[in-house]
Amino acid sequence: MLRLLLHLLFGGVFVYAGAVKAWDPAAFLLDIRSFELLPDPWAAWLAMSLPWLEIFAGLAVMTGLLRAGGLLLLNACLLAFLAAILIAWARGLDIRCGCFGSGGSSEYVELLVRDLVLLGLGLWLARRQKR
Numbered sequence: 419m420l421r422l423l424l425h426l427l428f429g430g431v432f433v434y435a436g437a438v439k440a441w442d443p444a445a446f447l448l449d450i451r452s453f454e455l456l457p458d459p460w461a462a463w464l465a466m467s468l469p470w471l472e473i474f475a476g477l478a479v480m481t482g483l484l485r486a487g488g489l490l491l492l493n494a495c496l497l498a499f500l501a502a503i504l505i506a507w508a509r510g511l512d513i514r515c516g517c518f519g520s521g522g523s524s525e526y527v528e529l530l531v532r533d534l535v536l537l538g539l540g541l542w543l544a545r546r547q548k549r
Contacts (some may be wrong), residue, residue, distance in 0.1 A: 419439055421546060422538065423545070424542075424543060425480060425482075425485070425543060426480050427483075427539075428474070428476075428479055428492070428536070428539050428540060429475075429476040429477065429478070429479030430479035430480060431470070431473060431476070431477065431490075431536065432472040432473070432476030432479070432492055433473050433477060433480065434471040434518070435469075435472055435477055435517060435518050436468075436470065436471070436472030436473035436476060437469070437473060437514065437541065438469075438519035439465075439468065439469035439472070439519065440469035440470060440473065440501055440517070441519075443465045443469070444465075445519070446449075446465045446468075446469065446516050446519075447461060447462055447465035447538035447545075448514065448516075449513075449514045449516025450464055450465050451513065452506075452511065452512070452513045453502050453505075453506050453511065453513055453514075454506070454509070454511060455502060455505065466474065468509060469496075470497070471491065472495070473491070473492040474488075475487075475488040475492050475495075476488065476492065479492065479543070481509045485547060486547050489540055489543055489544040489547060490544065492540055493537060493540040493541060493544060496533055496536055496537040496540060497532050497537070498508050499517075500530065500533050500534070502535070503515075503526060503529050503533065504530070506526075507526045512524065515529055517529070
């Protein structure tokens, strides 16, 4: 029962985050550009595709249909998010996270802690999935 609730929580976070970004991809594109990692058109492609990846992978984790693949994708995304945040922090950039839509937190420590907690949960769920 606890594992089911954790799957729903973990997947639900990404379904919500993806839906907010998919609702306003232009605002999400500005958030992506603030990291100064991808030039256009790659930043635009990411702004249009990442929200849907999060939604579908989150739904996979929540429903159990292709759950292992959803966990793998979301954990890989979290690693990429952590790397992007650390690179931006090292470069001293003033980023807009865009994690849950525009206007989200841009405090580096808060972003890192949140992503590390989510990654820990995602890795734990993936490990428990194989048993």
